Amino acid sequence: xxxxxxxxxxxxxxxxxxxxxxxxxxxxxxxxxxxxxxxxxxxxxxxxxxxxxxxxxxxxxxxxxxxxxxxxxxxxxxxxxxxxxxxxxxxxxxxxxxxxxxxxxxxxxxxxxx
Numbered sequence: 001x002x003x004x005x006x007x008x009x010x011x012x013x014x015x016x017x018x019x020x021x022x023x024x025x026x027x028x029x030x031x032x033x034x035x036x037x038x039x040x041x042x043x044x045x046x047x048x049x050x051x052x053x054x055x056x057x058x059x060x061x062x063x064x065x066x067x068x069x070x071x072x073x074x075x076x077x078x079x080x081x082x083x084x085x086x087x088x089x090x091x092x093x094x095x096x097x098x099x100x101x102x103x104x105x106x107x108x109x110x111x112x113x114x
Contacts, residue, residue, distance in 0.1 A: 012102035025087020026080045033079015
């Protein structure tokens with residue numbers, strides 16, 4: 001809970017940050033980053049498969065899968081970070097930043113609208 005912020009409706013002090021934009025932006029960014037990381041998956045799979053030739057066919061398979069997985073993870077992580085940052089800019093500007101746990105009202109500090 002956030003101290004020193006009161007609900008404009010009930011004057012309650014049980015107020016939390018909602019972070020809706022950051023959460024949604026992070027989720028969308030993760031999906032988009034993973035899809036965009038498909039080229040990274042292919043490159044990582046090729047590199048892993050090439051490096052895995054030392055271990056023969058099993059090494060190529062394991063190396064290729066590990067490289068592809070690494071490419072997808074890197075793409076997803078980068079997309080999540082970018083999406084969360086973009087969504088964070090919506091919080092407080094477009095979306096209400098705070099929610100009162102006592103009465104359920106959502107609000108921003110600079111406005112009294114729902």
